[in-house]
Amino acid sequence: MNGKAEQDHHEAGQVSTRTRLERGRGALGPALELVHTGRAPTRAVLTAELGVTRATAGAVAAELEALGLIHVEPGAAAGSQGRPSHRLVVADDGPVVLAAQVHADGFRAALVGLGGRIVATAPGCETIDADPAQVIGSVVDAGADLLRETGRRCVGAGLAVPSAVAEPEGNALNPLHLAWPAGSPVREIFAERVRAAGLAVPAFTGNDVNLAALAEHRHGAGLGARHLLCVATGHRGVGGALVLDGRLHTGSSGLALEVGHLTVNPEGRPCYCGGRGCLDVETDPLAFLTVAGRTPGPEVNLLQQSRDLLRREYADDPLVRRAAEELIDRLGLGLAGLVNILNPDRIILGGLHRALLDADPERLRAVVADRSLWGRSGGVPILACTLDHNSLVGAAELGWQPVLDDPLGALTG
Structure with missing residues (x-):
């Protein structure tokens, strides 16, 4: 190859590399989200998920590694042509x-x-x-x-x-x-x-x-759901959230899914909202301790007291069992109404509701199925949240979103 031919070949290679990188940079955000949520554990899977060439996927992975966000490691998983595919893992020492x-x-x-x-x-x-x-x-x-x-x-x-x-x-x-x-x-x-x-x-x-729902959808019990309903108690009260196609549904002004103020017992306890018998005051930790005949103590928070009581005494104390059954029935009634309105493909429960599900999963699922149209037609999976501190992880998801949208701009802009 003469000198001019070599130069032309070299310049063509540079153009090809630049073009691949420019094309790949548009895929940096989607690629990072795939690794972030565990949906692209290898470079072969990343290639398939992005719908790009292996060379472009390699350039994308290299760029994310250069930004300090992921590591590309030799792996034993089979790639698209039977060869070992590189593993993609988030950087332990990253931002x-x-x-x-x-x-x-x-x-x-x-x-x-x-x-x-x-x-x-x-x-x-x-x-x-x-x-x-x-x-x-x-x-x-x-x-x-x-x-x-x-x-x-x-x-x-x-x-x-x-x-x-x-x-x-x-x-x-x-x-x-x-x-x-x-x-x-x-x-x-x-x-x-x-x-x-x-x-x-x-x-x-x-x-x-x-934020708990967002975290569970990306990293926990809601992974893979299209229409995810989350209902959970905090240390006090009850909240709900809906994730649709990967995005929180917050309504026109951020106030959607205030499920704590669904009425589940018209003759029940007065609620802070001015109503009576709301989910918020009928199925939260204070309600459980009250129905179980326990006086809340100051040593630990109400949620932990409720969980401990269920774990230690549900099997042997009839009053604790009856209290759990009453709250399960109220919760099931509220969930059935939400299923009729929202038609989710999965429900996840957190806080005390997770503990109630663990205590008697069949009772809760039966109440929801009996009182909801879609429950009778096949049932909606009801699962426990799986992440520790999911609201914290969800709060972090808000901070990570600009990086997921545009890694290069967020980290070098």
Whole structure:
């Protein structure tokens, strides 16, 4: 090959490489999300999922590795032509999101990496102050301490709160169990506190059950569901969320799926919303302890007390068993109504509801099937949430979303 031919061949190779990289950069976000959710464990699977050539998939994986987001490792899994395909794993030493959660009995800060991995966590079991700025400042400070201790790069921040969060303002409309003023500007406060901690990253806020559902859909019991319904108790109260085709359904202003205020017992307990017999006060931890004849103690939170009581005494104490059955029947009635309206393909339960499902899964499923049209036609799978601290992981998902949308722009822009 003469000199000019060699140069032409070299330049053609450079153009081919540039073209492949340019084409691949448009696939960086989808590729990262596939690895993030565990749906592309190998380069061969990534190639098939993206619908690109092996060379382009290789360039995409190399770019994500260069950004410090994933590692490409030799693997033993068979590739598309029977050859070993490289494994794609999230980088253990990669960037993190500062995730925070506030609930009725305290707060928790964490650093969460790709794949929903909690890298470090710092619980704060303090009495929650009536001033949201004080509490949010404390949890952000705890997260900032974790960042200093670990030396990790932070790319975003997310906060989960036990309240409907109105859009676009980001105000907590009904933080009933926190004694915060209705309409507290939690997103604005959180963003200010993140900046004050020296973090120049985007900050997001959402309802805790919404975020739990998002985390479970991407990394837990909801993985693979198209229409996922999540219903869960917090330390107090009941919340719900719906994920449609991978996206949270939050309604026109962020207030959808306030399932805690479905009436399941018209003659039941007064609810904070002004109604009576709502799911929120008929199936939460305080309701269970009350029906079981137990006086809540100050030593641990109500959710843990309820779980412990179910685990230790459900089998032997008739009063505890009757209390569980009453709550299961109320919960089943509420779930049946939601099934009739939403027609989900999967239901996941968290908090005390998860423990009730574990205690008597057949009773709950029978109530839902008997009281719902679609339940009678074949049943909707009802599963327990599987992630520890799923609201925290979901808060981190908010912070990771800009990176998932545009890894190159978010990390180098």
